[in-house]
Amino acid sequence: MVYGDGDGQIFQRFTKIIDVIGHELTHGVTQYEAGLVYQDQPGALNEHFSDVFGSLVKQYAKTQKAKQADWLIGEGIFTPNVHGTALRSMKAPGTAYNDPVIGKDPQPAHMKDFVNTTSDFGGVHINSGIPNKAFYELAIALGGNAWEKAGKIWYRTLLDKVQPNTQFTQCAAMTYEVAGTLYGTGSTEQKAVKASWAVVGIAVGTTLAAATAGGRR
Amino acid sequence: MRISFERTGGFGNVPLRAEIDTEQLPPDRKQELERLIEQARPFDQPRQSATATPDDYQYEVKIEDSSGAKTIRTTDSAAKDELKLLFDGLGEEALRKLRS
Numbered sequence: 001m002v003y004g005d006g007d008g009q010i011f012q013r014f015t016k017i018i019d020v021i022g023h024e025l026t027h028g029v030t031q032y033e034a035g036l037v038y039q040d041q042p043g044a045l046n047e048h049f050s051d052v053f054g055s056l057v058k059q060y061a062k063t064q065k066a067k068q069a070d071w072l073i074g075e076g077i078f079t080p081n082v083h084g085t086a087l088r089s090m091k092a093p094g095t096a097y098n099d100p101v102i103g104k105d106p107q108p109a110h111m112k113d114f115v116n117t118t119s120d121f122g123g124v125h126i127n128s129g130i131p132n133k134a135f136y137e138l139a140i141a142l143g144g145n146a147w148e149k150a151g152k153i154w155y156r157t158l159l160d161k162v163q164p165n166t167q168f169t170q171c172a173a174m175t176y177e178v179a180g181t182l183y184g185t186g187s188t189e190q191k192a193v194k195a196s197w198a199v200v201g202i203a204v205g206t207t208l209a210a211a212t213a214g215g216r217r
Numbered sequence: 218m219r220i221s222f223e224r225t226g227g228f229g230n231v232p233l234r235a236e237i238d239t240e241q242l243p244p245d246r247k248q249e250l251e252r253l254i255e256q257a258r259p260f261d262q263p264r265q266s267a268t269a270t271p272d273d274y275q276y277e278v279k280i281e282d283s284s285g286a287k288t289i290r291t292t293d294s295a296a297k298d299e300l301k302l303l304f305d306g307l308g309e310e311a312l313r314k315l316r317s
Contacts, residue, residue, distance in 0.1 A: 009312060014228055023228070027271040038269035046271060074229065087229045101315050102231045119223065119277070121269055125230035 010102060011077055019073055022057030023050040034162035041167045043124035048131040049158050055090060056147045066139040066146040072096065090136045093129030109133045111168070111201030130200045131168060138196035142189060149189055153179050172197040172204040218251070221279040222307040226292075228272045235311035242310070250306055254280065257303040259289045270294045276304055 014020050027050050030036055036046040051073050059069045073096075074087035084097020084105070093107035107129030108114060114130065117123045135154065139146035153175055161174035176193050183189035194205040220237040239247045259278065274293040279286060293301065 010231060011229060020228060024272065031271075038271055043269070050271070077229065087231075106230075119225040119232065119275065120230050121226060121275055125226065 008079065010079060010082055012079055014074075014077065017074055017077060018061055019051075019054035019058040019075075020077070021054075023054030023073065026050040026053040029053075030158065033159045034166070035164040036162060036166065037164050038121055038124060040122035040124075041127065042165050043121050044127040045131060045162070045166060045168070045171055047124045047128035048135070049154065049162075051088065051090060051128060051132050052135050052151070052154055056151045059145070060147055065144055066150075067143070069146065071136055088125075088129065088132070090132040093133050107132075109200065127168075130202075131171065134172070134196045134200045134202070137199045138192055141192040141196060149183075153182060153189070153193065156182065169202055169204070172202045176204045218254075219281040220250075220307065221277075221281075222311050223277040224274055224304070224308060224311075225277075226273055226275040233308055233311050233315075235307075235314045237307065237310050237314070246310070250310070253299075253303040253306045257297075257299040259300060259303065260287045274304075278304075278307065 027046070030046050030049050034049075036042045036049075038046055054073060055069070055071060058064075059066075062069075070086075071091035072086035072089055075085060077087055078084050078097065082097065082102060083099040084102075086096045088105065088107060089096045093109040094105050096105040096107075098104045106115065106126050108127065109129055110133075111130060115123045115126045117126065120126060135150060138153075139150040142149045157171070157175045157178045161178065162171060166174070176190060176197075179190040179193040180187070190205075197204050218239040220239070222233075222235050222237060224233040237250075239250055242250070259280070270292065275290070276292070276296070277288065277290045279288040291300070293304075296304065
């Protein structure tokens with residue numbers, strides 16, 4: 001877990017932003033509950049779960065419903081030198097900043113734009129935009145407070161299903177299975193999970209084999 | 218001496234990359250970088266760190282001189298203090314280039 005004091009040129013102090021705190025503490029939960037390897041797709045899921053619960057902590061603290069939330073990660077972290085509102089946007093990955101010096105937010109929002117790279121531990125902060133967008137879509141579809149249903153599905157998935165080398169499609173199948181367990185097979189919630197992953201180019205619900213094979217309990 | 222520097226990762230993953238030719242630097246900064254390299258001995262340690270701490274910085278540095286080119290890839294958590302000082306020095310040069 002690393003916070004950082006910022007460098008005063010690009011970043012301000014990381015400890016002053018509540019979703020950053022939630023993000024970092026979630027890394028601790030993930031490490032002990034799922035042990036997601038911090039590399040490539042499992043690493044991007046590790047980052048994704050931290051962004052999800054970081055954002056939910058912020059929404060809970062502000063008593064915001066899903067539609068009211070900004071879904072930004074690290075809003076206000078940049079110094080005034082940088083053109084950008086935040087580090088990442090779960091609502092619109094790839095749009096959080098665009099600056100002549102540091103460049104543009106590199107996050108994709110769809111599997112067709114998945115970034116293959118050796119930098120950033122295999123793009124863990126880059127490709128996390130894809131599941132981040134799926135979670136946002138689910139939270140908006142279900143309405144109300146995002147932590148009540150969407151957050152619960154993700155939390156049970158992280159605790160009960162995710163394994164160290166879980167890939168995006170497996171994770172999607174796991175959330176679908178958990179939604180069925182929590183709210184019923186064929187429920188509105190389970191259908192919304194499937195639809196949300198479809199938005200980012202990941203098909204689930206055709207088989208539970210991946211989730212069953214990947215489940216720990 | 219030519220140095221290719223890349224820092225990625227960290228909470229924000231705003232990449233910092235630069236190609237640095239020490240011959241093009243003012244004498245004091247050239248001397249300082251060479252001192253940091255000599256002190257850090259970057260190639261006397263494992264090329265690839267196995268450690269991967271969430272939101273850690275990942276560094277990839279290639280140094281080329283008359284004797285050839287070598288690359289080191291490691292993380293902030295895994296690097297010893299002397300190496301961190303070198304990365305800081307290279308990071309400052311990279312930021313300077315970006316802003317120029």
